Amino acid sequence: MAHTGRVDTSRAFAHGESVRSESRVPQLTIPAASLHVPAPEDVGDLGAGCGPDWLDESVRSDLPDLVRLRRRVHAHPELGHQESATTALIMRTLEQAGIKARLIPSGTGVIAEMGAGSKLVGLRADIDALPIAERTGLPFSSTLPDVSHACGHDVHLTVLLGAAMALARAGDLGGRVRLIFQPAEEVFPGGSHDVIAAGGLDGLSRLFALHCDPRLEAGLVGLKAGAITSTSDVVDLRVSGPGGHTSRPHLTADLVYALGTVITGLPALLTRRLDPRAASVLVWGAVHSGDAANAIPQSGELRGTLRMMDRNSWDSAEPLVRELVAELLAPTECDFELTYYRGVPPVNNELFSTELMTSAAQRALGTDAIRLAEQSTGAEDFAVFLEQVPGSLARLGVWDGVSQRVDLHSSSFRVDERAIAAGVRLLAHTAVAALQH
Numbered sequence: 001m002a003h004t005g006r007v008d009t010s011r012a013f014a015h016g017e018s019v020r021s022e023s024r025v026p027q028l029t030i031p032a033a034s035l036h037v038p039a040p041e042d043v044g045d046l047g048a049g050c051g052p053d054w055l056d057e058s059v060r061s062d063l064p065d066l067v068r069l070r071r072r073v074h075a076h077p078e079l080g081h082q083e084s085a086t087t088a089l090i091m092r093t094l095e096q097a098g099i100k101a102r103l104i105p106s107g108t109g110v111i112a113e114m115g116a117g118s119k120l121v122g123l124r125a126d127i128d129a130l131p132i133a134e135r136t137g138l139p140f141s142s143t144l145p146d147v148s149h150a151c152g153h154d155v156h157l158t159v160l161l162g163a164a165m166a167l168a169r170a171g172d173l174g175g176r177v178r179l180i181f182q183p184a185e186e187v188f189p190g191g192s193h194d195v196i197a198a199g200g201l202d203g204l205s206r207l208f209a210l211h212c213d214p215r216l217e218a219g220l221v222g223l224k225a226g227a228i229t230s231t232s233d234v235v236d237l238r239v240s241g242p243g244g245h246t247s248r249p250h251l252t253a254d255l256v257y258a259l260g261t262v263i264t265g266l267p268a269l270l271t272r273r274l275d276p277r278a279a280s281v282l283v284w285g286a287v288h289s290g291d292a293a294n295a296i297p298q299s300g301e302l303r304g305t306l307r308m309m310d311r312n313s314w315d316s317a318e319p320l321v322r323e324l325v326a327e328l329l330a331p332t333e334c335d336f337e338l339t340y341y342r343g344v345p346p347v348n349n350e351l352f353s354t355e356l357m358t359s360a361a362q363r364a365l366g367t368d369a370i371r372l373a374e375q376s377t378g379a380e381d382f383a384v385f386l387e388q389v390p391g392s393l394a395r396l397g398v399w400d401g402v403s404q405r406v407d408l409h410s411s412s413f414r415v416d417e418r419a420i421a422a423g424v425r426l427l428a429h430t431a432v433a434a435l436q437h
């Protein structure tokens, strides 16, 4: 159903009980005529004059080119593990800034390093797009029919390039900064494993990242110590039986009934067997079985996602799902095959790294720019890095404060490009602060 009036969708991003039907995120095509798209030279810098001089000067001179680069990447999105042109553009831009960079051996993504000294901190951006058709009406919309940067990774990589160019002008950083342009964040298994295999985490004392957040206005930064995203696993169940006539279920195994017991029983039992503070939620996204009203089918399939907000409960999820499925199906006499895909843990923001990032955000954009971030029910591959290195992920406000808020992964998702300078300032300040501690 199309929404015609202006709807505040902010609650749609909240987890748990605050998500209600009226907050469903609309999938609107925004008419081009309603869009104000400034020239790259006119995109604002909300932190202008906040300093230091090298950062002010760098943002002033680089911002129009960064906006152009972002629009170019946006118009030519590439899916996970296929980011060849994006990778080449990142390599070229780093080389032009005099920053040593190397390709990740798996084929896409870049690791670069700058500065000198033994201390080493990391900044990470993801670079891949999604298999979603873009319907923003922007003049630099995706040139592909079914691929777009609906998660804002074009902004992330642009911000990291901008921060690198600024840090290159900062003089002695008191250490080294590693720049990680990670491929394939949106696919499973994620490109974090390629980065780790390439030695991307070796020697890092801390690692930082940001992610676009359409709940927050451009110029605001959301921060939170502890878990800021959730786990996401996939449950894939295939059930089989002899099949037969619906008039004689006692002579066969009633496969649709068996599916039904798992559909309702497994989510319910998980809430009784897992710690309620894990806030686990199993939601079925696909059910397939049967053709006729009077025939018991021989096979059926259930697929769904299990998400939870707690790292400890995540470890017990797979064995518990296996145990409960077996117990639910035993009396039905159906056979089954369960495939459990373990996804990623929550992004667990380390306390001190988050404090460093908070003070950096205050210096970058002012004390009024800080917001307490909510824990998202979404998942993020950055979590894999933070299992090995302390660090923090911040939310970067990208809402323009005027137009309807649209969620990430929506075909209508847009960003206020003033977020680019804000992100550059945030990451540059974060790297400097982390090297000083």
Ligand SMILES: [Zn+2]
Pocket: 151, 186, 408, 409
């Ligand atoms: Zn995403």
Ligand SMILES: [Zn+2]
Pocket: 151, 152, 153, 185, 211
């Ligand atoms: Zn993303």
